[in-house]
Amino acid sequence: xxxxxxxxxxxxxxxxxxxxxxxxxxxxxxxxxxxxxxxxxxxxxxxxxxxxxxxxxxxxxxxxxxxxxxxxxxxxxxxxxxxxxxxxxxxxxxxxxxxxxxxxxxxxxxxxxxxxxxxxxxxxxxxxxxxxxxxxxxxxxxxxxxxxxxxxxxxxxxxxxxxxxxxxxxxxxxxxxxxxxxxxxxxxxxxxxxxxxxxxxxxxxxxxxxxxxxxxxxxxxxxxxxxxxxxxxxxxxxxxxxxxxxxxxxxxxxxxxxxxxxxxxxxxxxxxxxxxxxxxxxxxxxxxxxxxxxxxxxxxxxxxxxxxxxxxxxxxxxx
Numbered sequence: 001x002x003x004x005x006x007x008x009x010x011x012x013x014x015x016x017x018x019x020x021x022x023x024x025x026x027x028x029x030x031x032x033x034x035x036x037x038x039x040x041x042x043x044x045x046x047x048x049x050x051x052x053x054x055x056x057x058x059x060x061x062x063x064x065x066x067x068x069x070x071x072x073x074x075x076x077x078x079x080x081x082x083x084x085x086x087x088x089x090x091x092x093x094x095x096x097x098x099x100x101x102x103x104x105x106x107x108x109x110x111x112x113x114x115x116x117x118x119x120x121x122x123x124x125x126x127x128x129x130x131x132x133x134x135x136x137x138x139x140x141x142x143x144x145x146x147x148x149x150x151x152x153x154x155x156x157x158x159x160x161x162x163x164x165x166x167x168x169x170x171x172x173x174x175x176x177x178x179x180x181x182x183x184x185x186x187x188x189x190x191x192x193x194x195x196x197x198x199x200x201x202x203x204x205x206x207x208x209x210x211x212x213x214x215x216x217x218x219x220x221x222x223x224x225x226x227x228x229x230x231x232x233x234x235x236x237x238x239x240x241x242x243x244x245x246x247x248x249x250x251x252x253x254x255x256x257x258x259x260x261x262x263x264x265x266x267x268x269x270x271x272x273x274x275x276x277x278x279x280x281x282x283x284x285x286x287x288x289x290x291x292x293x294x295x296x297x298x299x300x301x302x303x304x305x306x307x308x309x310x311x312x313x314x315x316x317x318x319x
Contacts, residue, residue, distance in 0.1 A: 009259035012252045016268050019252075020103075021275020023245040024096040025283060026237040027088045032229035033220050036092060037206040039238055040085040041199040046242025047250065048196040051189040054251075060184045062193075071176040072187070073194045078169030080195030081202070084246075086162030093155025095286040100276020101141060101296045102159030106269045107303040108134040109167030117175045130305035137298030143291045151292065166269075183258075188250040270300060 030039045055062070063069060091099050108131055114121040123131075138160060143150035181187050207217045214221075224231055256265045273296065280286040288296075 009256050013256050013260075013265075013268055014271075016249055016252050016256065017271035017275055019245050019249045020268070021100065021272045022279055023241055024087070024091070024100045024103075024276040025279045026241040026245060027091050027099070028096040028280075028284060029229075030234045030238040030241065031088065031092060033224035033231045033234035034238060035206070035210065035214065035221055036085065036088040037203055038218070039088045039241070040081070041203045042238050043084055043242040043246050044080050044192060044195045044199050046239060047246035048189070048192040050243050050247040051185055051192055051251070055185045055189045058185065060186055060189075062186060062190050063180060065180070068177065068180045069190070069194070071172075071180070072190050073198075075169055075173050075177065076191050076194035076198060078165045078172065079191060080246075081198045083162040083165040083169075084195075085202075086158050086165065090155045090159035090162060093152040094159060095151075095280055095288075096284060097277040097280030097286045097288055098141075098151055098156065098292065099159045100273040100280070101292065101299070102156065103163045103166075103276070104269055104273045104296065104299045104303055105134070105138060105160050105163040106166045107267070107306050108299070109164035110171055111167075111306050113168045113171040114174075117171050127306050130302040134299050134302035134306070137295045137302060139295075140298060141292050141295030143289070146291070149289060163269075181254075181258075185251060188254050192246070192250065267304075270303060273300070 027039060034042070063072070087099055087102075090102065111121075111123065111127060111131060115123055141151070142153060142156050144153070177187065203217055207214060220231060224234070253265060253268075256268070277288065277296070281288070
């Protein structure tokens, strides 16, 4: 069983944009009390828990083939563990608005990975131009010529790579798991269970290294108890990030893929950074410079061109 099929996929698409766009704000607030690894792991564990409960309640079944689980394990690296960790680590160095803009590079990365993983994929001259211009947009956002006022280069690189992980993960999913989807909650639940298994050793290794400041894996960050940043708010944001921003959101994402196709579903990345920027500016009081706004517009336009359908030839037009 999936979410209510009477709800049009367009409504789920918009819900995804709002949910995932707000996740960058939740991560930034969560950092007031928790380490990035705690936030990423807590997000994945919470999402896996709610999907496991829903899976059991609806009588759905997990995949049984070893080959499918092997591909799910690889897919979960690029759709859960790496991007969830990357975005929150990046937000320790850049604003939530800029992290959301980094997510806009997903379609550009997806078309490049599709060339490598999908034998039937072809890159037209128009899309190749869009990819090259999209990279120019990323450079404009980074402002390498402005040593004083540019975004933190390492932080921005991390969020761009995190966005690229989604492009690789969904392309890999399309290549190796398109015919292994049992419908309903099966694949998203299995994906997040694999992500949980990956995050267990990651969390333990981090804790062994950071035990001086974090006596237990669930200990709050030093200095978390301040009046300016209530701990309860940070924990609530991380819980929302896991249960809604990941668990429910992945169910909605799979529903959109099944109803409208993988290409249409990736266009949600046009709206996610818009939501993250608005929330970052108006809720957190963040600021974006002229170069970031201009570069964002360039990247967004290129992402639109990359995912747009090829133009139909007129009758009689030579191929």
